[in-house]
Amino acid sequence: MTLSVLLLDDQLTTGWDEFVQANQGTGYLLSQWKDVIEGAFGHRSYYLACLNEDQKIVGVLPLVQQKSLIFGNFLTSIPFLNYGGLLTTSNESADALLEYAENLRKQLGCSHVELRMESAIDGQVNHINHDNCRTDKVTMLLELPEESDALWQAIGSKRRAQVKRPIREGAEFKVGSLELLDDFYKVFARNMRDLGTPVYSRRFFKEVLQRLRDNAYLAIVYIKEEPVGCGFLVRNNDRIEIPWASTNRDFNRFGVNMFLYWKILEHAIDQKAKIFDFGRSSKDAGTLKFKKQWGATQHQLYWYYLLPKNEKLPQINHQNSRFQLMINTWKKLPVAIANLIGPLVVKNIP
Known part of the structure; x- marks a missing residue:
C-alpha cells in the first residue's frame, strides 16, 4: 500500500470533513476547529491527512503548536478541547501520520506531541510507545x-x-x-x-x-x-x-x-x-x-505522547507544584485585570 501525508488545504477540506463524519470521529476533528483556533489564538496548526494511492483520505491527525517561554514549545491534538488525536482506517495510515508527526516535532523543536484520544491506539501501531500514555482522565x-x-x-x-x-x-x-x-x-x-x-x-x-x-x-x-x-x-x-x-x-x-x-x-x-x-x-x-x-x-480516555527517548511525560496542569503559586495569586486579582491578562496566558496552556 502506497500512502502519502499532506497538510490540509482548501482542496482537501471537503474530503477531510466527509472522512471524519463517515468514520464517526469526534466533531472536534472537523476542519472548522482549525479556523476557530487560528482565528482566536493565532496558533499555527498542522492538519495532517493521510492519502492512499487513489488520493482518498484514509486518516487524519490535527496538530496545533503552542510556544511560549513559560510553558514551552509543543504540539497538541487538540488543545483547549477534550478530544482529538488520530482517526484512521488502518494501522498503516496511523503509522504514516505518527511518523510525520514525530518528524514535525523534531523539525519545530517541540518537546512533545500530545494526542487526546477517546479510545486506545491499537497495539500493532509501530510509531507509538504505549508506556507514554496517561490514563488519569475520564x-x-x-x-x-x-x-x-x-x-x-x-x-x-x-x-x-x-x-x-x-x-x-x-x-x-x-x-x-x-x-x-x-x-x-x-x-x-x-x-x-x-x-x-x-x-x-x-x-x-x-x-x-x-x-x-x-x-x-x-x-x-x-x-x-x-x-x-x-x-x-x-x-x-x-x-x-x-x-x-x-x-x-x-x-x-x-x-x-x-x-x-x-x-x-x-x-x-x-x-x-x-x-x-x-x-x-x-x-x-x-x-x-x-x-x-x-x-x-x-x-x-487515553492521552498518548510522542517524546524523545527516556523523557518523562509532561506535567502542564494544576497538579504541577510550579503552578500553585500562580493559581493562588490569580484568585486575588480583580476580575477586570484577570479578564485582561488571562487570555494572553491561557492561549499557551493546552
Missing part, C-alpha cells in the same frame, strides 16, 4: 431517554428537590447564541478567576458560535435578570457536550448548578440527542460525583 456520558419525564423520575426525589430550589428564587433558563455571549462571559470569567484559572478570551467563544452555528449554543440561568449560571454546549450528530460551565458562587446556596444542568438535560432530550457528554474529569476530581448523580457512566 469522560462522563449519559444515555438520554426519549422523554425528559423518564430522567426526572430516575434522578430521585433528593435531586428533584435540589432542582426545584432555585425556582423559588425566581430562576429562569434561556438558550441562545451570540445574543447571550455577554451574559455567559460575565459568569464564566468571574468563576475562572475564583478558581485561579486564566480565562479564555471572549473572542474564542464568539469564534466557536459563529463557525459552528447551529451546533454550538449557550445556556444561561438568571435570577432577577442577573446571569448566575452558564453552560456552553456543542453538538456532534446525536451527542451534546458541555465543555464549559460555570456558576456565580454568590448564588450557589440556591443550588443554581442543579437547576442549570437539569434544564440543559431537558433541552438535550427535547432536541432528540441520544448522548449527553458531561466533559472530561480527572479520576480524583470532585466533579465526578456531581456528574454520576445524573446517571452518567465513566469512560476511559
Whole structure:
C-alpha cells in the first residue's frame, strides 16, 4: 500500500470533513476547529491527512503548536478541547501520520506531541510507545431517554428537590447564541478567576458560535435578570457536550448548578440527542460525583505522547507544584485585570 501525508488545504477540506463524519470521529476533528483556533489564538496548526494511492483520505491527525517561554514549545491534538488525536482506517495510515508527526516535532523543536484520544491506539501501531500514555482522565456520558419525564423520575426525589430550589428564587433558563455571549462571559470569567484559572478570551467563544452555528449554543440561568449560571454546549450528530460551565458562587446556596444542568438535560432530550457528554474529569476530581448523580457512566480516555527517548511525560496542569503559586495569586486579582491578562496566558496552556 502506497500512502502519502499532506497538510490540509482548501482542496482537501471537503474530503477531510466527509472522512471524519463517515468514520464517526469526534466533531472536534472537523476542519472548522482549525479556523476557530487560528482565528482566536493565532496558533499555527498542522492538519495532517493521510492519502492512499487513489488520493482518498484514509486518516487524519490535527496538530496545533503552542510556544511560549513559560510553558514551552509543543504540539497538541487538540488543545483547549477534550478530544482529538488520530482517526484512521488502518494501522498503516496511523503509522504514516505518527511518523510525520514525530518528524514535525523534531523539525519545530517541540518537546512533545500530545494526542487526546477517546479510545486506545491499537497495539500493532509501530510509531507509538504505549508506556507514554496517561490514563488519569475520564469522560462522563449519559444515555438520554426519549422523554425528559423518564430522567426526572430516575434522578430521585433528593435531586428533584435540589432542582426545584432555585425556582423559588425566581430562576429562569434561556438558550441562545451570540445574543447571550455577554451574559455567559460575565459568569464564566468571574468563576475562572475564583478558581485561579486564566480565562479564555471572549473572542474564542464568539469564534466557536459563529463557525459552528447551529451546533454550538449557550445556556444561561438568571435570577432577577442577573446571569448566575452558564453552560456552553456543542453538538456532534446525536451527542451534546458541555465543555464549559460555570456558576456565580454568590448564588450557589440556591443550588443554581442543579437547576442549570437539569434544564440543559431537558433541552438535550427535547432536541432528540441520544448522548449527553458531561466533559472530561480527572479520576480524583470532585466533579465526578456531581456528574454520576445524573446517571452518567465513566469512560476511559487515553492521552498518548510522542517524546524523545527516556523523557518523562509532561506535567502542564494544576497538579504541577510550579503552578500553585500562580493559581493562588490569580484568585486575588480583580476580575477586570484577570479578564485582561488571562487570555494572553491561557492561549499557551493546552
